[in-house]
Amino acid sequence: MTDRTDVAPEWIGWLAENLLRGANPVGLSSVLTAQGLSDDEALALVSGVLGDPILAAARRVVHRSAATEQASRLRRHFERGHALEVDALDDVAFFTHCWTAHRPVVLRGAARDWPEWTLEGLGERFGHVEIEVLEGRSKHPRWWTKREALCTRMPLSALLEKMAGPGGDDCYGVGRNDLLDDLPELKGGIGGLPGVDRANPGARLWIGPAGTVTPLHHDQSAAWLVQRVGAKRVWLASPLETALLETTDGVFNRVDPRLPQEGDLAEVTWWETVIHPGDAVFLPAGWWHQVVAESASISVSLGRFRWPNNVEWYAPGRLAPGRV
Ligand SMILES: O=C(O)CCC(=O)C(=O)O
Structure with a gap:
């Protein structure tokens, strides 16, 4: 069984970032299997990162930034094409x-x-x-x-x-x-x-x-x-x-x-x-x-x-x- 220390930190970062962006965990684990992990190892790694309290803390920050992003988009939606001349x-x-x-x-x-x-x-x-x-x-x-x-x-x-x-x-x-x-x-x-x-x-x-x-x-x-x-x-x-x-x-x-x-x-x-x-x-x-x-x-x-x-x-x- 692969534990997290066997996996390159870039992959853990990749996994965390994609989970925070809302990617499907099953899809992410198939990318990991294509990288050479067994199905069980990939699923264990994904659920380990999903359950990590660091990810939970990051989710709270990401939520605020996603909400701010929506507020910006709302303003842009009404501004669009209304340049003043x-x-x-x-x-x-x-x-x-x-x-x-x-x-x-x-x-x-x-x-x-x-x-x-x-x-x-x-x-x-x-x-x-x-x-x-x-x-x-x-x-x-x-x-x-x-x-x-x-x-x-x-x-x-x-x-x-x-x-x-x-x-x-x-x-x-x-x-x-x-x-x-x-x-x-x-x-x-x-x-x-x-x-x-x-x-x-x-x-x-x-x-x-x-x-x-x-x-x-x-x-x-x-x-x-x-x-x-x-x-x-x-x-x-x-x-x-x-x-x-x-x-x-x-x-x-x-x-x-x-x-x-x-x-x-x-x-x-x-x-x-x-x-x-x-x-x-x-x-x-x-x-x-x-x-x-x-x-x-x-x-x-x-x-x-x-x-x-x-x-x-x-x-x-x-x-x-x-x-x-
Ligand atoms: O005219 C320019 O080349 C730059 C002007 C500019 O960036 C400014 O006035 O802030």
């Missing part, structure tokens, strides 16, 4: 339909009254100014783990030259570094958007060639992403898309919404939009988003609102198995 949005409508509803929105022409920016105009006025960029990103698939090594400074004119070239994801002036501190004259031209603290909008600049990719990630605060020059394609998915919680990599995610997905990931509802100069997209805290520049691009993000905007406790990537 509007041409006008006042503060009250924004507060009701986006901020408290925790829903993204595309506001077309949101920055139509802001002063026009062009690559040529910025080059003429600020080409000599040194700005901070991340360079060498394309050599590192997880470049965000090497930010400090990749961070360098170059004159804006050098970045604009790269932006006139074929493009790619190698070099990007990313909003994490407050480039607008290097270009303070530009700050004055940045107008308000619904909900934003006008005195201190928390503006950050994103400037780079066609083809820059900000991989799928979530932030721990909300922001408007305002397109000023060129076009960007943005994919969004709700934090309630629980399939995406299994592919987290810190605040990033291994899923690329441009690629076909399998299993539960194929069921994720993506909301895809392209923003052009003047358009803005509201990115609620925690919503997954990926951004790809379709042409040489400049965007501004605004991250200070009239209401508290910080959910640093929200970090599902830290709850990955083995990290609890």
Whole structure:
């Protein structure tokens, strides 16, 4: 008779996981017999794991998580296909339909009254100014783990030259570094958007060639992403898309919404939009988003609102198995 110590721990784990997922014990024991156990040994092993108090404790935790999964699904069921895209949005409508509803929105022409920016105009006025960029990103698939090594400074004119070239994801002036501190004259031209603290909008600049990719990630605060020059394609998915919680990599995610997905990931509802100069997209805290520049691009993000905007406790990537 095989006892549990004779069986590879991976098989015990496999058995426990499948029992917790509700698999039929008889089916599981036939898999074990196909692995070389006799019928009696397989059944004894399955009933041993079924009767284990550790499994009973795990069931209680799994029940809570399955119930939460259903609550998420209920919300997704009603959200599906109801992405908001509007041409006008006042503060009250924004507060009701986006901020408290925790829903993204595309506001077309949101920055139509802001002063026009062009690559040529910025080059003429600020080409000599040194700005901070991340360079060498394309050599590192997880470049965000090497930010400090990749961070360098170059004159804006050098970045604009790269932006006139074929493009790619190698070099990007990313909003994490407050480039607008290097270009303070530009700050004055940045107008308000619904909900934003006008005195201190928390503006950050994103400037780079066609083809820059900000991989799928979530932030721990909300922001408007305002397109000023060129076009960007943005994919969004709700934090309630629980399939995406299994592919987290810190605040990033291994899923690329441009690629076909399998299993539960194929069921994720993506909301895809392209923003052009003047358009803005509201990115609620925690919503997954990926951004790809379709042409040489400049965007501004605004991250200070009239209401508290910080959910640093929200970090599902830290709850990955083995990290609890
Ligand atoms: O524009 C980009 O490349 C990324 C913007 C973004 O992820 C953000 O504003 O949170």
